Amino acid sequence: MRRQYCLIVSIVFLLFFLMIGSLSMPRIVHTGHADPVDPPKPVKTPPNLTFSPKEIDMGLLSSGRALRGIVEPLKWSAAVPEGWTATGRESLGGSIQDEATELQIRLKVLQDDLSNHKGRVEKLPLPVQLTLEAGNQAMTATRNLDTGEHRETVHLQSNGGPGSLHFTFRLVDRSTEPLIGISPARVDFGVAVQGEQVSKRIRLNNQGWNTLKWKAFSYGAKSDRGDMPPAIRGKLVSFFSEEALDNGLYTAPRHLKDRLELNGKWTREQGYPSAPEEGGSLRYRFTGTGVSVYVRKGPDKGQLAVFLDDKFLFQQDALAEQAECIEIPVAEGLPNxxxxxxxxxxxxxxxxxGIRVYGSDVMRLHPAGIALFPREGVVTRQTNYVNITVDTHKLAPGHYGSFVAFDSNGGQADVELSLEIVQDNVPKILDVYRYVRDADYFLTTNPQAESQVLQTRGYQKQGVAFRLFSPGVPGTTEFYRWFHPARGDHFYGYHLKSAKRPMQGYVLEGTIGNIATSRLTATRELYRWYHPSRRQYFFTVDPKGEGIQKKGYQFDGIAGYVRP
Incomplete structure (x- = not known):
């Protein structure tokens, strides 16, 4: 089984105690008489203990990481595994009727015993704590274990017969051994035009000691491993953003800005959105039949209320002893x-x-279309960066997913990939550059052609303000620019009648592109602001006006819909 590298690895395991028997319904047998004969009595069959699978791999265990397995399990009991020392009660038990009882298995290295051993050469046994929980019962045991592979057994007894549950894990001492670390564990390439190449990079470091040697490959390529690639479960949408702001605030990746809406303060926590204050909200618009959400848990985390279509569903507690990343199912069986x-x-x-959306077909990327550079390396204390490039030339439009695998002498890891490909005949998007001189804002999609005007009038470049459509795109119309020489002000719109006041004196300079007259996919409002005393205009996609109201500007309406 592949290992997923959050600080806590969660494994789901199902165990069922089943009452196996013949449940006979009364039946009526007609013999020609008016009254039926008595129905036969049900045949009683002794209960039977059944669970599947009988063994789980719980992954890689080291200090700072904990492992958790969940077993969905009549009268039954479970004892402390052989060789472990109970710190309290020595067994769990209960009675099951119609519903299964959940049995949780947690493993962690007791960190206090690892202090001041960083960099030691000799390998010493590590103190490991095992916790079994069922309902309101908990049983804890400890054992000193050598590093390496381990297979432990929990013996189960019931009036339906005995059984044994096996779980395996690999114990790593970070004081003497390397330990692979990958970030991010999920890579969303966003939307790519058919035929282009898209690239992302991930960070790989050594979270242990000594030298880490690693190799990377896409599933289907040659490797020493024969395991099957992980299943692709719905469409992955990662909120990871490489766009860092100077103030430490989170800003959504460009391909998510039309679907992801943040209210309140959201800071950047290792590239992901984090709400440090109560009341911060995140809204994501999607189309599908189900959705789950990836939430970070930890000792400093709080509670998260979950809503779907403005209806409260539940509240999730993100408080945990150690940091971990969990996937929380939100809803399934929704209208598509x-x-x-x-x-x-x-x-x-x-x-x-991020989230995972269900309800649309997700195709698997062919390994030949995934390039990795470098494909191997050696890490001690530094960080390696691995570039992942996907070539879309031979891919049809649609949603795609895949995994990149990492092998090392410090464990294994998978990185999930997600990509949406659209046809190359999509409307061309035009960058609109904003220049300013005093309070006059000059917008253009072709600054090279208008460089002489910009230089002679002394305009200063501010950057890309928003994006317009190329001519001929359905649902759009020409977006014109006018100039008032006396006021030194530019106005933009479909026509001068879109203004709320007399516009005498404005001279038409031409069109700068096409603007949507109603909301199209991936568009947002272009807001118009007006300064009453100066009689000058300002245009922005920021609903707060980029703070220009502090300079005396007032909200004046919506000029149309543009790409951010």
């Missing part, structure tokens, strides 16, 4: 239409890594 997922911070900080 548009929905809105909302997450609201209830108290302490919360962080969201």
């Amino acid at each position: 239409t548009a929905h809105t997922l909302a997450l609201v911070n209830r108290n302490a900080p919360v962080a969201v890594e």
Whole structure:
């Protein structure tokens, strides 16, 4: 089984105690008489203990990481595994009727015993704590274990017969051994035009000691491993953003800005959105039949309220002893239409890594179309960066997913990939550059052609303000620019009648592109602001006006819909 590298690895395991028997319904047998004969009595069959699978691999265990397995399990009991020392009660037990009882298995290295051993050469046994929980019962045991592979057994007894549950894990001492670390564990390439190449990079470091030697490959390529690639479960949408702001605030990746809406303060926590204050909300619009959300848990995390289509569903507690990343199922069986997922911070900080949407076909990327550079390396204390490039030339439009695998002498890891490909005949998007001179804002999609005007009039470049469509795109119309020489002001719109006041004196300079007259996919409002005393205009996609109201500007309406 592949290992997923959050700080806590969660494994789901199902165990069922089943009452196997013949449940006979009364039946009526007609013999020609008016009254039926008595129905036969049900045949009683002794209960039977059944669970599947009988063994799970719980992954890689080291200090700072914990492993957790969940077993979905009549009268039954479970004892402390042989060789472990109970610190309290020595067994768990209960009675099961119609519903299964969940048995949780947790493993962790007791960190206090590892202090001041960094960099030691000799390998010493490590103190490991095992916790078994069922309902309101908990049983804890400890054992000193050597590093390496381990297979432990929990013996189960019941009136349906005995059974044994096996779980395996690999114990790593970070004081003497390397330990692979990958970030991010999920890579979303966003939207790519058919025929282009898209690239992302991930960070690989050594979270242990000594030298880490690693190799990377895409599933289907040659490797020493014969395991099957992980299953692709729905469409992955990662909120990881490489766009860092100077103030430490989170800004959504460009391909998510039309679907992801943040309210309140959201900071950047290792590239993901984090709400440090109560009341911060995140809304994501999606189309599908189901959705789950990736939430970070930890000792400093709080509670998250979950809403779907403006209806409260549940509240998730993100408080945990150690940091971990968990996937929380939100809803399934939804109509395959548009929905809105909302997450609201209830108290302490919360962080969201992304979501997974179900209901659309996701195709698997061919390994030949995935390039990795470098494909191998050696790490001690430094960080390696691995570039992942996907070539879309031979791919049809649609949603795609895949995995990149990493092998090392410090464990294994998988990185999930997600990509949406659209046809190359999509409308061409034009960058609109904003220049300013005093309070006059000059917008253009072709600054090279208008360089002489910009230089002679002394305009200063501010950057890309928004994006317009190329001519001929359905649902759009020409977006004109006018100039008032006396006021030194530019106005933009479909026509001068779109202004709310007399516009005498404005001279038409031409069109700068096409603007949508109603909301199209991936568009947002272009807001118009007006300064009453100066009689000058300002245009922006920021609903707060980029703070220009502090300079005396007032909201004046919506000029149309543009690409951010």
